[in-house]
Each structure stands twice: as structure tokens, then as C-alpha cells.
Amino acid sequence: MTGKTRENYNRNYLNYVKTQDPPTKHFKNCLAAFGVGGLICCIGQFIRYTLEYVGLSGDELAGATSIILIFLGCLLTGLGVYDRIGRYAGAGSIVPITGFANSVTSPAIEFKTEGWIYGMAAKMFTVAGAIIVFGVCSGVIVGLIYLFL
Amino acid sequence: MQSEIISIILMYLKAFAVGGGICLIAQIIINFTDLTAGKILVYFMLAGVALTALGLYQPLVEFAGAGATVPISGFGYLLASGAMKGAERGLFYAITGALSAAAAGVTAAVVFAFLMALIFKSRTKRN
DSSP states (O other): OHHHHHHHHHHHHHHHHHHSOOOOOHHHHHHHHHHHHHHHHHHHHHHHHHHHTTTTHHHHHHHHHHHHHHHHHHHHHHHTTTHHHHHTHHHHHHHHHHHHHHHHHHHHHHGGGGGGIIIIHHHHHHHHHHHHHHHHHHHHHHHHHHHHH | OHHHHHHHHHHHHHHHHHHHHHHHHHHHHHHOOOHOOOOOOHHHHHHHHHHTTTTTHHHHHHHHHHHHHSSSSHHHHHHHHHHHHHHTTHHHHHHHHHHHHHHHHHHHHHEEEEEHHHHHOOOOOOO
């Protein structure tokens, strides 16, 4: 087979594969992401109001709110509920801080069988490590820029 | 009293709209580019840092509350605003400010993930 016909053959095959793929349900996907993401933020707002009522304020209030949300994310991941929400909601469950908690907890539980140090503890940071590395580096850059401005 | 209740309901609606909107943007990006979850998280966090440094994220936080702080871009906001506050106090705090602001979130994630790994066993995923 010459190069030209092989290219055609590949293209025909790829087109064929595309027709057999189930169509991505863009609209339904987006609606689910919007709804679930918004709902998680509303839960966050509810926790915020409750803590404010208890008497927290400022940095303490913001910190305690995210601690509670992260706890809920970790717990639901451990119970296996969060993965089910994730299959339905896509980005709606990834982008909120509970998704960050999920990305830490899920490998920690899964790789426990490979040992506590190289399994659980090391694999915990497969996704969170990237976030912390880029977060800290960009944070230091912002700090230095503001210092010298 | 009545106006207070209305303002609280309005706050929930704003949190829903802004938080949902940020997730919607992420979903549209995933639908059209096949980016993985980890990359989406990093890009949105960096977007949060950049928008905060430019002074564009603070108004959004004041407008939508948890709608802006709960998504991962709010984590970037926390890092950047910590660094900016630290920069006012000197070189040392400019460097350490970002991570100290995010200390609560990182500590919670590590400790709770460790606890959950102690309690739960990995299960086979049902599809």
C-alpha cells in the first residue's frame, strides 16, 4: 500500500469510528456540571452562614469553611459516593474544592495495598502535588512582584 | 428582617450562578479539548492566581461569596491574596504568605485523606 492510499484508508477508518461513537451529550453534560457545581457552592455558602452565626470571622471563617467542605469531599470519596456523583456531573464535581479533596483521597485509598509509604503517602499527591507546586511557585512570584512594585 | 431574608436568598442565588458558571466553563473546555481532571484543576487554580494578582477576582468574591471561593480558582485566590498581604510586611512574608494562607486547605486534605485511607478499603469501581 502506498503512503497516499494508507492515509485515505486511515481517514476512512477514523470517520467510520466517529460515526459509531456515541455522540457527546454537550448540553446535558453542561447542565449537570452547572447544577451540581452551583449546588456545592450553595452548600459552601450555607456552611459559611452557619459558622458566621457561631461567631467566626475573617480568615478563620474562610479556613473553617474549606476544612469542612474538604472533610465532606474526603468522606464521600471514602464511601464511594463521590465517584458516582462525578460520573454524572463531570466538571461540576472536579472544579469545587471537594474535587481537590477527592483527587487526594481517592489514590490514597486505592494505593494503600502497595504499602503505607510508597503506596498511600506518595500516591496521595499525584494530582494535588501538581496543584501545590504550581500554586506555591505562582504565589511566590505574585508576592515578589507586589513587594517590588 | 424581611430585607435580610431576601439578601440571604439572593446570596445563595449568586453563589449558585457564579459557582455553577465556573464549573460550566470547565465542562465546556473538557467537552472540546479532552483535558484531564488534573490539568483542569491546575489551569483553573493558575487562572485564580492571575485574576487575583490583577485585582479582578476580589470583586467576584465580594459579589458571590462561596460561589467564587469554593471552586479551585478560589484556592488560587487564597494563595495570591496571602502573598499580596505578605508583601506589605516584607520579603520573608512575601515568600511565605501564599502557602501559609493555603495551610488550612492543604492540612485538611492530607489529614482527612490519611484518615479515610485508614478506615476504607478500595472498592472495585462499578460502571
